[in-house]
Amino acid sequence: MKKVEIYPLALMMKSPFKTAHGTTLKRPLTLVAITLMNGITGYGEIQSFADNQYAPETHLQSLSVVKRLSEKLLSRYFDTPFAVATWLANQADQSFAKAAIEMAFWDAYGKQIQQPLWTMLGGQQHRIAVSSVVGMQTNWQQTSHLVSNMNQQGYQRIKIKIDQQTDIPAIRQLVAEFPDQMFSLDANASWSMTDIERLKALDRAGLALIEQPFQANDWTEHKFAQQQLTQLQLSLDESLNSLADAKYAIANQTTRALTIKQGKLGGIASARQAIMSATQAQLNPWIGGMLGSGLGRAVDLALASLPGANQVPADSAQFDHYFAADIGKNLPYVQQGTLPLPAENGIGVSIDWPTVTKYLVHEPIVYQ
Structure with missing residues (x-):
């Protein structure tokens, strides 16, 4: 390894993004x-958040681990990104930190062997069906308006963030208004088993799934609730903070x-393994979003x-949906509810350095 450079950024949201965990500006x-x-x-990104409301690992913790591992990387050589993943697994427990480093290696390796990431992983599609997310709004009329706009834009799924105060009859009515639109809900671990009747009320509403109704450690509760539902799929998110968690689920x-x-x-290697194992077990693995940049979303498309x-x-809305500016250049637009896989080698996203410079919150940290 010749050099590792770290650029701490803070991208501005176009508008506040509210979930049951809080609001992101x-x-x-x-x-x-x-x-x-x-x-x-090659380039990667640390996708952890400022606090631990959503996941146990904070951004500062991730950054600290990436700094520590960067010093060790300078004296090492790896044949493939899978070798990098194996090495990282023995060096740290922090998932986001390991993922950022591994992502950069996948990008560099793909450029070296002249292959796009999706072909290296064994992908079989050229265009990916994508969705968009409606954060929690101040009133239901705003939610309905945003859903209508997204429906007109052709997104193949619309996800609505909810919490315990969400109006269940209003959800059922909204879904009924767009019978050809796929919908899902995301409770972000804000419900409890006392809400089981609310889940049953949504069971036949025509929803594709609902993410993480209960707390991250409520494994038994999720399994029991899923067994009570005839159509509605439950999907774990907050519960999955490592490959071991995915294997357990x-x-x-x-x-x-x-x-x-x-x-x-x-x-990426762990996500690929989880997808293959879940598919073999006849479960439904799908790609969630992390409010990532165009770089991170290109990885999501490959998976x-x-x-x-x-x-x-996949949770991969158009590049200009969330941020005032993105660190990726020449990112594609959504067409007919799909995004194309990058044709370039590696992850396939070029970095917009003026944007990186604009949103730096600390001088770059360099190891060489």
């Missing part, structure tokens, strides 16, 4: 650049669906190209 996203001895540079058939986020599982991973359209 600025998105910390640290860019990691790894340069091989042959001069090829698959082995125990906790829910019918799994929200796969490579940052939370420790990297969604794997067999069985795009039955539920």
